[in-house]
Amino acid sequence: MSAALPHVCVVGAGRMGEGIALAFIHAGLPVTLIDIKARAEDQRHGYFERVRANVSAELQMLVRLGMLEPAQADTALARLVLQAKSAAAATLSRCDLVFEAVPEVIAVKQETFAWVSAHVPASTIIASTTSTFLVTELSEMVSEPQRFVNAHWLNPAHLMPLVEVSRSAATCPQVVERLLQLLKQIGKVPVVCNPVAGYIVPRIQALAMNEAARMVEEGVASAEDIDTAVRVGFGLRFSVLGLLEFIDWGGGDILYYASRYLSGALDPRFESPQVIADNMHGGRNGLRDGQGFYDYRERDVEAYKQQRLGEFVRKLQLSGLTPAFEGALRES
Numbered sequence: 001m002s003a004a005l006p007h008v009c010v011v012g013a014g015r016m017g018e019g020i021a022l023a024f025i026h027a028g029l030p031v032t033l034i035d036i037k038a039r040a041e042d043q044r045h046g047y048f049e050r051v052r053a054n055v056s057a058e059l060q061m062l063v064r065l066g067m068l069e070p071a072q073a074d075t076a077l078a079r080l081v082l083q084a085k086s087a088a089a090a091t092l093s094r095c096d097l098v099f100e101a102v103p104e105v106i107a108v109k110q111e112t113f114a115w116v117s118a119h120v121p122a123s124t125i126i127a128s129t130t131s132t133f134l135v136t137e138l139s140e141m142v143s144e145p146q147r148f149v150n151a152h153w154l155n156p157a158h159l160m161p162l163v164e165v166s167r168s169a170a171t172c173p174q175v176v177e178r179l180l181q182l183l184k185q186i187g188k189v190p191v192v193c194n195p196v197a198g199y200i201v202p203r204i205q206a207l208a209m210n211e212a213a214r215m216v217e218e219g220v221a222s223a224e225d226i227d228t229a230v231r232v233g234f235g236l237r238f239s240v241l242g243l244l245e246f247i248d249w250g251g252g253d254i255l256y257y258a259s260r261y262l263s264g265a266l267d268p269r270f271e272s273p274q275v276i277a278d279n280m281h282g283g284r285n286g287l288r289d290g291q292g293f294y295d296y297r298e299r300d301v302e303a304y305k306q307q308r309l310g311e312f313v314r315k316l317q318l319s320g321l322t323p324a325f326e327g328a329l330r331e332s
Contacts, residue, residue: 005029006182007094011112012036012101013051013082016129019157020099022055025079026062026158027186032081032095034088036102036112048082055080058158085115092119097127097182099151104132110141117143125175127151131202134195136168146172149179151190152199161189164199204243208234232321240312244293248286252279 008024010017013035024031039047059073068076083091092098098120102112109128116126128138128150135150142148149167154160163183167176176192183190193200212226221229237246247255255276262270279285279292286292287301296304316322324330 006096008032008097008099009034009088009092009095010099010101011116012103013047014101014103016153016155016157017099017101018051018054018058019155020101020129020153021080022058022076022158023153023186023188025055025076026059026068028079029186030079030081032083032088032091034083034085034091036085036108036115039084044084051082052077052080058156089119092116092124093121095120095124097125097179100126100128100130104130106133109133109138113138113141123147125149125179127179129153131199134197135166135171136195139168139170145170147175149176150195151179151183152202154201161187162201163188163190164201165190165192166195166199167192168195232319236312236315236319236321239315240308247276248292248294248296250286251288252276252285252292256280 006029008029009032010021011034013033017033021031021033033051035044035047035051056073056077059068059076062068063070063073081091098116100109100112100116102108109130113126120126122144124147126142126148128135128148129152130138130150131152135148138150139145139148145168149165149171152164152166154162154164165176165179165183180190180192191200197203198206212230215221215226216223220226241249256272259270259272259276283289284291287296287305290297313322
């Protein structure tokens with residue numbers, strides 16, 4: 001990418017395209033949002049008005065939430081350029097990075113990638129935002145596949161920090177690094193994963209959501225109580241400690257024996273993976289052994305624990321859930 005502000009295009013002016021464009025204009029970078037659908041001129045004018053109104057409404061929501069001043073919302077909106085596919089060739093010829101955000105229909109993606117490839121320079125990074133297809137499948141649709149990656153954004157794209165970046169064997173490491181740096185520049189927290197169905201978050205959340213629905217189906221608890229347990233228990237803890245970090249805190253052996261019990265009492269789906277047993281038998285149960293999924297042997301464990309607990313307390317304070325000293329003695 002050039003030393004000047006990178007020229008970013010988002011191809012596909014639907015909800016995901018709007019969200020990605022919003023993330024960039026909020027961070028101070030201009031974006032061209034390209035509508036790929038063929039429309040009559042009057043229809044396109046009306047559609048662009050709706051898209052701009054949608055983006056403006058999201059910016060005004062940030063104003064009401066105290067995240068932006070009204071003038072800042074106006075400045076951000078001015079960075080958004082809306083363009084029809086028929087008028088976008090010259091724009092793409094100057095583009096450093098293209099995000100594809102078209103519908104999850106393989107024929108539509110194939111047509112879009114062929115069109116983008118025909119108009120962008122060889123140095124342009126092309127990133128799909130698919131949540132369905134693997135980067136290895138889509139890279140074959142792009143010229144110069146070494147510059148192709150997948151960047152899976154979580155909704156709402158302008159607020160969620162995480163972006164999951166997936167690469168194929170053909171992807172150039174420098175391309176991945178350039179994309180990671182730009183995402184960090186706009187305040188995102190990118191992670192890199194291999195091309196496997198479900199990526200990281202969708203794979204974990206599909207299991208969790210299905211299990212929550214299954215508990216309602218089985219009459220374990222009400223939907224309201226399950227969601228409360230997730231919000232003030234599961235969610236709070238894992239917003240500070242990652243799942244694997246949490247295993248290390250509690251002990252891999254605890255998970256191993258709990259999983260054995262649950263798999264016997266409920267269903268074999270609760271069996272732990274082999275890595276849990278391997279760590280347990282190898283004396284790598286986590287913090288107390290100095291090793292687990294992470295290595296703590298050279299770390300000041302008390303300082304690390306204080307840092308994490310401090311982050312947790314701040315989450316409790318923001319959520320209004322901090323335990324009150326002698327709260328039981330107060331009048332209700």
